[in-house]
Amino acid sequence: MVNTPRQFAIFVSFIVAVVATLITSLGTWFIFGAFSFLLVALTFILTGTISYFIVFFLLERLITNKIRVLYRTIHSFKISKGDFPINMDDDVLEKTEKEVFSWVKTKREEIDKLKEQEAFRREFIGNLAHELRTPIFSIQGYILTLLEGGLEDESINVKFLERASKGVDRMTNILEDLDTITKIESERVKINKKNIDMKDLAEEILESFEIKAKEKKIKLKLDSNDLDTVMVFCDRDKIGQVLTNLINNALNYGNEGGYVKVRFFDFEDHYLIEVADNGIGIEENHLPRLFERFYRVDKSRSRHDGGTGLGLAIVKHIIEAHGQMISVRSTPGEGSTFSFTLQKAIRE
Ligand SMILES: Nc1ncnc2c1ncn2[C@@H]1O[C@H](COP(=O)(O)OP(=O)(O)OP(=O)(O)O)[C@@H](O)[C@H]1O
Ligand SMILES: [Mg+2]
Known part of the structure; x- marks a missing residue:
């Protein structure tokens, strides 16, 4: 089976050599009525060798150029020819296919992780807003009542101020708790064992x-x-x-x-x-x-x-x-x- 670029070059040049040899032998036979074994052998060897080198050279250039572009895309950095030697005895295409598959897999995992983090962040901000809303509304309510005349009413002014202050305490607690979590999470707090x-x-x-x-x-x-x-x-x-x-x-x-x-x-x-x-x-x-x-x-x-x-x-x-x-x-x-x-x- 033809798997590697070199095998392909050999295969193609062999066919070219066989065809060229056939044509030469038939040609000499028709024209000169004779058959030269030396000529046949020379044709076979020469066309075989020359076409092998041509096919090999073209293939190598083609593969290197195409695959280099592919690698450059998936690894997102520049690869010059020196960094990227192609082994013409390898199954280059299969190797590349595997590399691309593993790249797709890591990218997909990265995307899933990002999506998860995004969902977490959205939920977190939603929760935080929700938790802060309750104390803020109650503080706002008490302050408005005080401003609209409640301040002079001795039966409620201190009570309402105390309640507003409780709301502030609650918000402070939430923020302090979040601060604690974030600090531990980002390892800014040293665990002093x-x-x-x-x-x-x-x-x-x-x-x-x-x-x-x-x-x-x-x-x-x-x-x-x-x-x-x-x-x-x-x-x-x-x-x-x-x-x-x-x-x-x-x-x-x-x-x-x-x-x-x-x-x-x-x-x-x-x-x-x-x-x-x-x-x-x-x-x-x-x-x-x-x-x-x-x-x-x-x-x-x-x-x-x-x-x-x-x-x-x-x-x-x-x-x-x-x-x-x-x-x-x-x-x-x-x-x-x-x-x-x-x-x-x-x-x-
Ligand atoms: N010992 C327990 N018995 C029954 N339910 C519990 C117990 N401990 C926690 N829970 C449940 O788990 C939930 C989360 O607990 P957590 O301590 O994280 O929050 P919390 O007590 O509601 O608020 P805080 O942030 O003030 O501690 C609580 O709301 C409660 O429903
Ligand atoms: Mg608790």
Whole structure:
């Protein structure tokens, strides 16, 4: 079979040589009535060789020029002849075809990725505008009422100013949360890992929630599984934020008279830390999207509680910046458990 350019040149020149030899032999036979073996052999060798070189040279030029243009397009840089030697013993066309196919594949993947990012960006901006609209409208409402005479009305002026200020607080919270996420995402925040006692940290954070827990009549528990210390290697402030967000959620979405438990489990070179509640729980279909920015299960309910759906997005970013994993399991009506891993303390 003819696959490579060289094989093609040989094939064509062989046919040319055979035809030329036939014509010469028949010609000499008719004209001179004789047959010269030397002439036949010479014709065959000469026409064969000459046509081989001509065909080979033309093919090489044609292929190099055409394929170079193709490569220049797909790799979007200039290729001079020296950078692009063609091996005439290769199946050049098949090689090029493969190269083009792989180029198409990478381009298609790039386009898909860009489309995904674009969709994400659009959704993100939509969500952000939506989240900011609520506090802005309420601030605007209070200010307008104050301007239209409410300022003199002592029964409402301070109250309305306080409410407007709450709206500003809410906006500030959203922006600060977004800032935190963006900073972690773009690695502008350094994760400052040290050996710390997780039991200590958990006690500290649980203490800070005592008043809120009492108000909601929820018990806070620390279950250390008989471990005296739980020494882990992490950024104390960041993991403190993780625990704060998880415990805050457990209280927000917990039931009166229920509990919130922080537990530790020892796994070879890791500790597993769990924050569990016996609150309202989460339907399974929400679980895969729970850690996305602005994602909330019950929009009306958590809006009422002041949530924006950024808490878990921050948690996930922090855990991933530590190179660790977080997961959730939950049964509606029974409660939810968020668990994440942390590397054990390293020997100093
Ligand atoms: N322990 C939990 N029990 C039940 N639902 C939960 C729990 N934790 C989170 N959720 C659900 O997941 C959603 C996302 O939680 P996330 O902490 O990201 O946002 P949020 O609490 O609404 O707002 P914030 O940004 O103030 O934390 C919540 O709105 C809630 O519906
Ligand atoms: Mg939250």
